[in-house]
Amino acid sequence: MNHSQEPPAPPASLKPARITVLLNAKAGARNKEIIQQRLQALCQARAIEPEIHLLRRGDAIFWAARQAQRAGSDLVVAGGGDGTINAAATALIGTGTTLGVLPLGTFNYFARNLGIPLDLEAAVDVLFTGRPQTVSVGEVNGRNFLNTSSIGLHSRILAEGERVKARFGRRRWVAAISTVVTLFKRHRYLRLRFGLGPDASTEKILLAFLTISQAQIGQFDPRAAGCLDTGRMCLYLMHPVGRWGMLRLTLSALFRRLHQVDGLELRCIDEAWLDTPRHSLRVTLDGEIVSLAPPLHYRLLPDALSVMTPAEPHDSENG
Template sequence: MRITMILNQDGGTIRGMDAQQFGDMACARLSERGSECVVRLVTGENLIKTLEEVANDGETDTIVAGGGDGTISAAAGVCFKSGKTLGVLPLGTMNLFARSLCLPLDPSEALDALVTADERELDIATANGRPYVHQFSVGLHARLVHQRQKLDTSTRFRKITSTIKSLGQVILHPPRFGAEIDTGSGRTRQIVSAVSVSNNLFGDTPLAYAEALDEGVLGVYRSRALEPGKVFRMTLRAAFGKIKEDPDMSVESAHKVTLSFPNIRSGTKAAIDGEIIPLERDVECVCHPGALRTLVPKAYAANARTNFHLLKQASA
């Protein structure tokens, strides 16, 4: 069978490379897995169309996506629906899913890890049927992403700078909205500033990403309605990987979550894996355990064993 590598030339890291040269080198490396490898270079505008074409290619059984988190999320959704195996080549700014997989963030080192990676069935979530691998969010995070999209994010430095500027605006003017949330034990109503439903629980890391992708749960995060000072405090805790310790943040796990926003204003946005979409009045998030076949580096299994032993020691 064939490996088809799809490289998003608009991804942050690849902009400074000769994309064709890098793609040819990467395919030569991946062919060491014993499969033919072909590369397709695309722009962000043509990404979805190309992914869907490859999903319908009967000779391709593995799609290796090279790009940022948006590219990886789109490829994961296609693989989830088509049953193909996903490979991840981190070429973005944050590379959150790659971090969850314990992939090196250097492209060359990531290729080395993919050559010897094992296929493993990991979890993926959906929000009203739309697949995502990281999180669906409303409120603080969604407003941050929306504000950042209005600024210059053409380079890694500019994207980080734009994120900081947008964060300042969100801290000074935090959203407040009504939400009804049902995690399976009854519906609760609350005025909040943030709601996020993640694909597995986030780890205790400065960047919010799951350290395990096969626990078969959603992480449900909600904050009370916050004033600027409390948003600033929560931001500091998040920067040190201590968001669960914030007194205004509630965290739980669930297999399915129903969200309702009875008084949403027209034009209110949500974010799903970093992409801004219109917020629907009712949203159902569902975990699909083991539904995403993925190339997983050896380091992921080693990290899972370490976490298991730490949990066992903590409970002893």
């Protein structure tokens, strides 16, 4: 008797991976209907028929991503800025479903951090030729962030920036001018308590800025790599400064020399507890502003999210 087994016959047809694409109609300045048509053509050229949704509300991204994951999509793709990517990622954290990224926003820090190209066709190519990579995610009081979170002055800068961009458009120069103008307004300081128990300390600060993104902070402060490369978070605390101090901060940011700013302290942390007598705090998460009740508990979730990244290193700065 011949016990050797015949190799299984190949299937008559290979079913392509199930892909769901979620486009934020309001992200960036480009026409999303045109992008939707281009995306459809690029996928069809690869014999893939994606399910594409053009969504106009930020909360709809999260629920659509969760529904796609539960329906069995192999790849859930988010097209928009960092806030859009955050919403989709939050729905996929811990599920094993891979997130695809189409960077269509203003700054696209998450895509830059992973080397995902900013050109649409090249980014689509990554969806089909790339490799899944697990990345760590930040968390504060159950809310996630992929790049940064902050309280204080940075939240006010973003709130004012949204008001200005609604009038003049979502462009980088608009955001830059709005930031400079906001910096020189009067600001209230926060009294923050750091830590729990008898070892906790209280300090007066203008802002607390926490980042896990080398792409966003590394270009401004070479010290950041020492934190981020060891799997920790960078916590920046800005202590009280006058108008001249604010001017020095602005110039240092323009010339990418934050490490030379007096009054700007860097702490490398694994987790942090931040408390204040206030009933709620405006907290930014990847550029989106939410209200959270203190104390704020920041921590890192290692390898919590699977993301499709380029198989080969790519210089995302040049598209």
